[in-house]
Amino acid sequence: GLLVTTCGLLRHRPGGGGAYWVDSQQKRYVPVKGDHVIGIVTAKAGDVFRLDVGGSEPASLSYLAFEGATKRNRPNVQVGDLIYGQFVVANKDMEPEMVCIDSSGKSSGMGIIGQDGFLFKVSLGLIRKLLAPKCEIIQELSQLYPFELVIGMNGRIWVKAKTVQQTLIIVNILEACEYMTAEQRKQALAKLSGN
Amino acid sequence: RQPLSPCAAGERLCSTEEATAGSGTYTRHGFIFSSLAGCLDRKSEDNELPVVSVVRDSESQLLPNVGAVVTCKVCSINSRFAKVHILYVGSTPLKSTFRGTIRRQDIRATEKDKVEVYKSFRPSDIVLAKVISLGDAQSNYLLSTAENELGVVVARSEAGVQMVPISWCEMQCPRTHTKEFRKVARVQPQFLQT
Numbered sequence: 400g401l402l403v404t405t406c407g408l409l410r411h412r413p414g415g416g417g418a419y420w421v422d423s424q425q426k427r428y429v430p431v432k433g434d435h436v437i438g439i440v441t442a443k444a445g446d447v448f449r450l451d452v453g454g455s456e457p458a459s460l461s462y463l464a465f466e467g468a469t470k471r472n473r474p475n476v477q478v479g480d481l482i483y484g485q486f487v488v489a490n491k492d493m494e495p496e497m498v499c500i501d502s503s504g505k506s507s508g509m510g511i512i513g514q515d516g517f518l519f520k521v522s523l524g525l526i527r528k529l530l531a532p533k534c535e536i537i538q539e540l541s542q543l544y545p546f547e548l549v550i551g552m553n554g555r556i557w558v559k560a561k562t563v564q565q566t567l568i569i570v571n572i573l574e575a576c577e578y579m580t581a582e583q584r585k586q587a588l589a590k591l592s593g594n
Numbered sequence: 595r596q597p598l599s600p601c602a603a604g605e606r607l608c609s610t611e612e613a614t615a616g617s618g619t620y621t622r623h624g625f626i627f628s629s630l631a632g633c634l635d636r637k638s639e640d641n642e643l644p645v646v647s648v649v650r651d652s653e654s655q656l657l658p659n660v661g662a663v664v665t666c667k668v669c670s671i672n673s674r675f676a677k678v679h680i681l682y683v684g685s686t687p688l689k690s691t692f693r694g695t696i697r698r699q700d701i702r703a704t705e706k707d708k709v710e711v712y713k714s715f716r717p718s719d720i721v722l723a724k725v726i727s728l729g730d731a732q733s734n735y736l737l738s739t740a741e742n743e744l745g746v747v748v749a750r751s752e753a754g755v756q757m758v759p760i761s762w763c764e765m766q767c768p769r770t771h772t773k774e775f776r777k778v779a780r781v782q783p784q785f786l787q788t
């Protein structure tokens with residue numbers, strides 16, 4: 400039979416063969432194949448970059464795994480850059496491997512994240528809430544200021560707005576959304592847009 | 595044969611006129627010196643000079659030769675190779691394990707570039723392999739499983755139960771019925787014990 404190993408909310412999806420899973424709250428990320436994450440480049444070793452993704456081991460990213468990259472045309476990646484990519488190999492026996500292209504060879508939004516902006520860490524439960532379709536938090540925030548947002552499944556979010564002050568306001572609201580109810584959030588946003 | 599007496603490394607045993615140097619000794623300036631710390635063994639021949647040798651243990655260490663079939667346990671895997679500990683050479687157990695490497699291109703004989711190490715071996719699998727080289731400066735034996743009779747013989751599933759082979763590339767767990775990929779060895783029927 401099936402046994403539950405973590406505490407949380409039990410969810411059920413009746414479609415297809417049916418699936419049961421447990422929504423649990425945690426901050427430590429475990430790499431899973433297919434997840435899109437934000438990694439920080441820590442080292443360049445030959446033709447492979449080492450990225451910190453918040454797991455137990457650094458992930459490796461080949462310089463050929465970018466759109467339009469060849470042996471002559473290398474991507475311009477420096478130590479300390481932010482990369483948005485997905486895992487192709489992620490299991491408990493080997494170090495995880497990332498790529499910045501999908502199965503057809505297109506980048507589809509992945510690659511090096513541009514200059515400026517702000518990177519911060521939240522819990523994995525909030526990430527899943529933000530990535531749900533038609534998330535209210537994102538819709539309400541987008542009516543406040545225009546901003547760019549990258550959400551990584553490893554708990555990392557990157558935000559960039561027009562000014563530093565606007566960026567920091569969005570960061571503080573997203574961090575506080577963890578513990579605010581919907582009414583508290585609407586009140587806070589109403590106060591800000593009124594200002 | 596005289597009884598074995600202990601000797602230290604570097605001890606001068608005798609001159610080359612009285613005996614010939616055997617294993618564990620070396621000659622310098624016309625004398626025989628011991629190169630190991632162990633027991634002195636003097637074997638007297640009928641017509642020739644006695645042979646002087648120094649042995650560390652009562653049995654000499656059995657070393658894997660090129661072409662020997664060894665039994666090893668996988669300790670870690672990588673996308674390019676698998677690192678193993680060599681436990682048995684043929685059917686004799688080793689007192690101290692040697693380290694070996696199975697490269698990705700030596701796992702199978704056919705379709706070598708489509709091989710994935712994760713789908714052939716996992717850590718803690720017991721593997722039958724053949725020695726192809728005595729190794730490089732890091733003293734890792736190079737092993738190969740590129741034959742039908744070589745590969746994984748014993749493996750545990752993610753549930754911790756010993757799996758049953760169902761084909762040359764799959765094994766099945768008897769409790770959860772999940773299939774896992776391994777490069778399975780086709781063991782000769784005379785070696786199977788039921």
